[in-house]
Amino acid sequence: MTVEAPPKGGIGESVRRPDGIPKVKGDFAYSSDLWADGMLWGATLRSPHPRARIRELNIAPALALPGVHAILTHEDVPGRKVYGLEVADQPVLAWDQVRYQGEPIAIVAADHPETARRAAARIEVEFEILNAVTDPEQAFDAEPLHPSGNLLRHVHIEHGDPQATAEVVVTGSYEVGMQDQAFLGPESGLAVPAEDGGVDLFVSTQWLHVDRDQVAASLDLPPEQVRITLGGVGGAFGAREDLSMQVHACLLALHTGKPVKMMYGREESFFGHVHRHPARMRYEHGATRDGRLVYVRCRILLDGGAYASSSTAVCSNAACFASGPYEVPNAVIDSYVVYTDNPPCGAMRGFGAVQTCFAHEAQMDKLAAAVGLDPVELRRRNAMTQGATLPTGATINSPAPVAELLESVSARPLPADGAAVLPGGHSNTTHGEGVRRGVGYAVGFKNVGYSEGFDDYSTARVRLSVAGGEPLVEVHTAAAEVGQGLVTVQEQIARHELGVERVLVLPADTQVGSAGSSSASRQTYMTGGAVKLACEAIKEELARRGTGDLVELVGDEPIEVTREHHHRRTFALDEKGQSDAHVTFAFAAHRAVVDVDTELGLVRVVEIATAQDVGRAINPLAVEGQIEGGIAQGLGLALMEEIQVVDGEVRNASFTDYLIPTVLDMPPVELDVLELADPGAPYGLRGVGEPPTISSTPAIVAALRAATGAELPRVPVRPDHIVGV
């Protein structure tokens, strides 16, 4: 069968997403809207202390409250009492000690959410408060928080001559604060006990099968008795990779024999998921007098918080991308992640590359100043190209258009002076006196998909049938639509491959093979690739059936095919950080224009120009959305977003005190999308989601430095940093 004229809505078209209008109108059903007749409500008792020993736990006063159906502690976890993405080290419910503020200790099921909350508050816990380890630098020598000590991972990369010297040397120390993913839909789900002794869980998550495996292990059930269906997800950005209420809701449902709904409030959500790792970084760049990089040396320290989550991978990513998208002949990179009693940190959009991009781009600006070059010209002279060797020894085998991206953003006309809105916005805090404009540039890159030997794959089941006299394609995967537009992309690929306009994407669940996580900018690449393979197999079957009208070829014998898409093999880093560890890369460049009130320290980002290579824009409108959203998150890290943690305690667990950019903070985005095909990828596409977040932050801070002359070695930049008080 050949598709003569693909129907409308295939790849390359800006197909509108089905969830867009319902979300804007408030009609979309999120997992927090789930409901079952007779259901109970779950609540969680959490530790108020960052580190304490649990001396006594008395649930009797809570059980006495009318309407309470169950109160469970670690003793009620029938299977594995710990969970974790890479290392199972996090208690489902604490048994002896707590290691961070907000750690779950007990769970309650009651007939009303307020009753459940009050019951949780009635549980009596006698704590022996312990000295919390909250400084990651001191964690190396502090009392171990876990049996094997506080160093979770150290990645050492040695490339070229570790003793290389240079004519020009610049150094700097940089810091990145703890950013929250700040998704709008807090953790929530509904667990329903099943007749077979298992449980059905409807939940917001990023990776259904790994949730299932971890839940099954803790419930001591075979995986097939834990069936997970994706609920409506209100954003993820890495914060739903780890479990939150999944095991808790299932435990309560199985214990009470009733459906149990759990739904965190905004404050609880800040304690219910991991955050971006805070980082301290020390860099040294050496170069020739004409601005050619000779070496990069750096030390990166990431605060992993109380439990491992995906810290070991973040540590590796920070190391692998520490020198930026440049040709660096010599490098020594040491990246460490440690346990502390701070909130656990894990996956967040950009995954280690965000932190190091802020540092290496600040260093490139310092180096440009030291050798008397324009910052763009310095970057252009050192820009990585296809065929370049990374500090890990791997060769870039696909386009690496760093110079082209820089050229694109720097060639754009600058916005006119005299912006309509001044720093301080509509508060009218200035009439323009003391306002200076700055322009800054940054470029970054990151891996797409899983690395270091992970057999990364996704599964798609595609069925072609005839319904109502017309062909119908049904696509079934476990890939989590978290707002990125994946449902639409699957439809587009099926339409493109099979030439059938009517495509139905079934709800994601664990009744089909794993799709991997909606993370690492990988789902269009991996699940899109699996849908493509399954459609191609259907085309082969149609070809075997003959030629002619599609409806007649299918008849009453539907064709159903399941295919897995694996990316090419990658390899673990060796003791010197050498290996072909990553499958492919995505690049972006940003230019920021800012106005700064140098007397009040207020900032208005006037414009962001960006260029990004996406390989192939499967859905140009969705690409634009991802890029603008990613820039908003990068702007947030540059100027306002930080979880304030003092002595292990979170001080701003609300959207009143944890500030995220609003539409009034977002500037116009001037966008240039390059489509340089990756020969190893389906349709040549690359991931889109993360690069906008990586280099937008350093571009904005570079613009602030240009406007003020301040060093600004830390993000988020606060007004007092700008004013210098």
Place this chain on the structure above:
Amino acid sequence: MPVPPAELTAEYRIEGPDEALAAARVVAEPSGIAREAGPGVTALTGSRGQVLATLVDVVHASLDAGARRFDVRIEAPAESR
């Protein structure tokens, strides 16, 4: 989670005098792969070689120090991981 999960996890529980538990800790903790996995339960998580070698050392140390019973459960990651 862009790196593979650990190849093997061995969870163990030791019955015996405090000396046996202490002897096991002396061997397990410096291995870099030991974590608490429940009340009285320790997990060794890492490569097959690391886990099995450490486990054998822990068994020897705890038996030498008077352990009466050593329960161990070894798991490889699920297919979907």
